[in-house]
Amino acid sequence: MKLASRRHGRDGSLLVVSRDGLRVASASHIAPHLQAALDDWPSVEPELRRRFEALDSGLLPGQPIAEVELSAPLPRAYEWIDGSAFINHILLVRRARGVEPPQTLRSEPLVYQGGSGCLLGPREDFSLGDAGFGLDFEAELCVVLGDTPRGTRAAEAAPYVRLLMLANDWTFRNLVSPELAKGFGFFVSKPATAFSPFAVTPDELGEAYRDGRLHLQLQTRLNGALLGDPDAGEMHFSFFDLLAHVTQTRALTAGTILGSGTVSNAEPARGVSCLAELRARELIANGCATTPFLSVGDHIEIAMYDHAGRNVFGSIDERVTA
Amino acid sequence: MKLASRRHGRDGSLLVVSRDGLRVASASHIAPHLQAALDDWPSVEPELRRRFEALDSGLLPGQPIAEVELSAPLPRAYEWIDGSAFINHILLVRRARGVEPPQTLRSEPLVYQGGSGCLLGPREDFSLGDAGFGLDFEAELCVVLGDTPRGTRAAEAAPYVRLLMLANDWTFRNLVSPELAKGFGFFVSKPATAFSPFAVTPDELGEAYRDGRLHLQLQTRLNGALLGDPDAGEMHFSFFDLLAHVTQTRALTAGTILGSGTVSNAEPARGVSCLAELRARELIANGCATTPFLSVGDHIEIAMYDHAGRNVFGSIDERVTA
Numbered sequence: 078m079k080l081a082s083r084r085h086g087r088d089g090s091l092l093v094v095s096r097d098g099l100r101v102a103s104a105s106h107i108a109p110h111l112q113a114a115l116d117d118w119p120s121v122e123p124e125l126r127r128r129f130e131a132l133d134s135g136l137l138p139g140q141p142i143a144e145v146e147l148s149a150p151l152p153r154a155y156e157w158i159d160g161s162a163f164i165n166h167i168l169l170v171r172r173a174r175g176v177e178p179p180q181t182l183r184s185e186p187l188v189y190q191g192g193s194g195c196l197l198g199p200r201e202d203f204s205l206g207d208a209g210f211g212l213d214f215e216a217e218l219c220v221v222l223g224d225t226p227r228g229t230r231a232a233e234a235a236p237y238v239r240l241l242m243l244a245n246d247w248t249f250r251n252l253v254s255p256e257l258a259k260g261f262g263f264f265v266s267k268p269a270t271a272f273s274p275f276a277v278t279p280d281e282l283g284e285a286y287r288d289g290r291l292h293l294q295l296q297t298r299l300n301g302a303l304l305g306d307p308d309a310g311e312m313h314f315s316f317f318d319l320l321a322h323v324t325q326t327r328a329l330t331a332g333t334i335l336g337s338g339t340v341s342n343a344e345p346a347r348g349v350s351c352l353a354e355l356r357a358r359e360l361i362a363n364g365c366a367t368t369p370f371l372s373v374g375d376h377i378e379i380a381m382y383d384h385a386g387r388n389v390f391g392s393i394d395e396r397v398t399a
Numbered sequence: 400m401k402l403a404s405r406r407h408g409r410d411g412s413l414l415v416v417s418r419d420g421l422r423v424a425s426a427s428h429i430a431p432h433l434q435a436a437l438d439d440w441p442s443v444e445p446e447l448r449r450r451f452e453a454l455d456s457g458l459l460p461g462q463p464i465a466e467v468e469l470s471a472p473l474p475r476a477y478e479w480i481d482g483s484a485f486i487n488h489i490l491l492v493r494r495a496r497g498v499e500p501p502q503t504l505r506s507e508p509l510v511y512q513g514g515s516g517c518l519l520g521p522r523e524d525f526s527l528g529d530a531g532f533g534l535d536f537e538a539e540l541c542v543v544l545g546d547t548p549r550g551t552r553a554a555e556a557a558p559y560v561r562l563l564m565l566a567n568d569w570t571f572r573n574l575v576s577p578e579l580a581k582g583f584g585f586f587v588s589k590p591a592t593a594f595s596p597f598a599v600t601p602d603e604l605g606e607a608y609r610d611g612r613l614h615l616q617l618q619t620r621l622n623g624a625l626l627g628d629p630d631a632g633e634m635h636f637s638f639f640d641l642l643a644h645v646t647q648t649r650a651l652t653a654g655t656i657l658g659s660g661t662v663s664n665a666e667p668a669r670g671v672s673c674l675a676e677l678r679a680r681e682l683i684a685n686g687c688a689t690t691p692f693l694s695v696g697d698h699i700e701i702a703m704y705d706h707a708g709r710n711v712f713g714s715i716d717e718r719v720t721a
Contacts, residue, residue: 087438087652116409153477153652155516161583179581189583190512194477194652206648249648259501261483261511262584268549268648326528326571326590330409330475330516 078129078278080104080111080240081391084148084198088112092145093129094275098391100139102132111150111276115331118223118239142274148198150242150276151221155330157193157270158323159217159246160186161338162314163307166354169341173357173366174254186314186322189262191246193334197271199391202398203247206268211251211370212397216297216350216379217244218309219336220316221276225329234289234317241282241291243273243379243390244336250353250370273379274391285383289315293389295340297350298378304355305348309340309381350379373399400451400600402426402433402562403713406470406520410434414467415451416597420713422461424454433472433598437653440545440561464596470520472564472598473543477652479515479592480645481539481568482508483660484636485629488676491663495679495688496576508636508644511584513568515656519593521713524720525569528590533573533692534719538619538672538701539566540631541658542638543598547651556611556639563604563613565595565701565712566658572675572692595701596713607705611637615711617662619672620700626677627670631662631703672701695721 081101082089088110092101107124108114114121131137161167164182171178179187197203205212221240229237252266285292292310296303314322319335340350349355356366371377379393403423404411410432414423429446430436436443453459483489486504493500501509519525527534543562551559574588607614614632618625636644641657662672671677678688693699701715 155475155477156514158514158586176582181577181581185581187581187583188586190514190586192478192480192512192649192651193515194655195650210648252648255503257582259503259507259509260498260579260584261509262582264480264510264512264645265647269650323586325587326532326574327514328517328591329514333516 078126078281079275080125080150081275082111082148082150082152084146087153089148089152093125093132094142095133095139096387098275098388099142100132101142101145102128102137102139104128112332115221115223115239118331147274149196149272151272151332151334152196152198154193154196154332154334156333157191157196157336158188158333159191159336159338160188160314160319162186162312162319163338163341164313165343166339166341169354169357173353173360183313186319188319188323191263191267191270195269197269199272199274199393200395201271202396203271205371205373205397205399206249209251210249213248213250213352213370214377215246215248215339216295217246217336217339218291218295219244219334222320222329222331222333222335224331225320225324225333227324227326227328229320229324231315231317231321234320237320238279238316240276240278241286241390242276243295243381243393245271245377245379245393245395246336246339247271271393271395273393277389282383282389289317293381293383295350295379295381300376303348305350307340307342307347307350309337311342312337371397373397400448400603401597402447402472403597404433404470404472404474406468409475411470411474415447415454416464417455417461418709420597420710421464422454423464423467424450424459424461426450434654437543437545437561440653469596471518471594473594473654473656474518474520476515476518476654476656478655479513479518479658480510480655481513481658481660482510482636482641484508484634484641485660485663486635487665488661488663491676491679495675495682505635508641510641510645513589513592517591519591521593521596521715522717523593524718525593527693527695527719527721528571531573532571535570535572535674535692536699537568537570537661538617539568539658539661540613540617541566541656544642544651544653544655544657546653547642547646547655549646549648549650551642551646553637553639553643556642559642560601560638562598562600563608563712564598565617565703565715567593567699567701567715567717568658568661569593593715593717595715599711604705604711611639615703615705617672617701617703622698625670627672629662629664629669629672631659633664634659693719695719
């Protein structure tokens with residue numbers, strides 16, 4: 078099942094989306110918005126699925142998606158927890174920052190708590206802010222959770238994953254080092270995060286989703302040119318591992334979003350999902366980074382295609398404005 | 400005006416509370432819960448104030464508060480951002496951890512993004528977890544914000560403060576050092592935070608609330624003995640300063656909670672608002688810390704009295720369980 082949110086009020090208005098991503102139909106009579114659906118998922122899901130199948134089969138004609146303005150599936154969420162589950166990304170960006178990776182690099186996930194009160198839609202322009210901040214994107218995969226108890230183990234985690242989405246974790250790269258040096262983690266260096274048009278149930282992904290990882294390539298384009306298409310299945314810590322880590326000392330409420338961190342492969346030919354990695358590679362190869370951070374007018378596209386060639390989550394498609 | 404939430408569903412049911420804190424009346428016909436009231440504050444506030452004044456004057460009899468089970472005013476919130484605005488606290492706990500305070504100690508606030516999906520009520524017992532985690536409390540003051548734009552300056556911040564509350568920022572002290580060493584800030588070391596029974600509009604505090612600081616003493620008792628009563632007015636960064644810092648690169652949604660960090664005075668006679676400070680003082684004076692962290696059965700009370708002797712926010716009153 079594919080879900081999306083029409084821009085409406087604070088929480089959007091719930092839509093079902095056809096598998097090809099071309100048509101939508103309102104589902105707000107079943108649950109007014111996605112958060113309400115997640116709050117009551119076991120009782121709401123069967124009816125949502127019936128509506129989705131009616132739309133997908135053509136029984137319900139629906140409306141062309143081009144006529145609808147979409148917000149993020151969750152325009153505000155109770156938590157946005159972002160992991161950094163791709164070891165290659167950590168190694169590259171820490172090397173570029175001149176900081177040693179943590180000793181627990183391979184045994185304990187890195188995660189940070191992000192801001193979740195104002196989340197951006199898939200086509201929202203992003204203001205560059207101060208040019209000295211060094212705006213960068215980070216193409217990621219994420220899951221939306223149901224109510225998840227404290228102390229959930231990785232082996233028990235699968236049923237808590239309700240939905241998957243893509244994210245662009247906008248980052249002011251030049252603010253990261255001074256902020257992390259203060260010791261309390263990211264804050265001003267992480268502005269609002271943007272999400273894909275569609276949130277998709279795990280069953281839609283078939284065999285590509287297994288063991289808490291999604292084995293598909295994540296494509297990132299900058300101004301139309303392919304920058305990277307790494308396999309998201311190369312996650313060192315699976316979403317189940319991340320979930321076990323973050324519930325060690327507290328429970329998570331329905332609608333919590335948990336991110337993979339920047340998707341990154343050890344194989345250089347797979348490219349990058351953020352400019353920081355490209356710059357790190359330049360630094361390692363040539364002693365200096367030459368690719369600049371983003372400028373006004375730059376255009377980012379993030380998408381993931383399944384083995385049938387479908388754009389599973391729809392595209393994040395954003396421009397940098399002044 | 401004083402507001403509270405009766406335990407009910409995911410968001411509680413909105414109550415008005417008499418100034419003496421003894422009686423409550425439902426206000427859920429005006430807004431079902433506090434988040435809904437904050438979402439629509441300008442239009443809802445006048446009617447809530449009329450209901451509050453009717454209750455406080457006795458025109459509306461209300462119900463004894465003892466008959467009602469309260470949750471946190473916001474049992475789930477879109478963001479919980481905690482500052483560390485009392486320099487004395489930073490100096491003491493960093494000295495105890497053997498870590499230098501940041502160079503920007505007095506010019507730039509320390510803040511971290513906390514988990515906000517599951518917040519605890521004022522009388523919820525807290526599970527000790529692993530005894531080796533070193534459970535500690537942190538008595539704090541916090542504000543609840545309305546919609547606050549990106550780039551709000553401190554001088555413009557006052558109107559965005561809707562409500563004030565107290566918080567107990569439970570901390571697993573022995574998990575802090577290894578977690579911060581990883582570089583991404585707090586996560587498992589900060590379990591769910593507890594809040595005072597009442598959320599109070601700034602006008603209720605009269606002259607004691609000025610320049611974004613509340614000039615009243617915050618009392619913390621451990622097993623009945625007064626541990627500290629520091630003046631919360633000694634905040635180095637005011638709530639307005641904190642708000643300006645945290646909106647530098649993003650907007651905040653209505654219902655965002657912003658905390659002061661552990662209330663702490665330079666004058667040792669004012670005591671402490673967490674055990675980490677007491678242990679830091681022991682370490683500095685005697686070379687070793689002798690006060691243990693919390694054990695099963697320990698009882699924490701946090702309250703703030705105004706100049707008329709009223710318990711403004713009601714008491715946080717919690718026991719540690721196995």
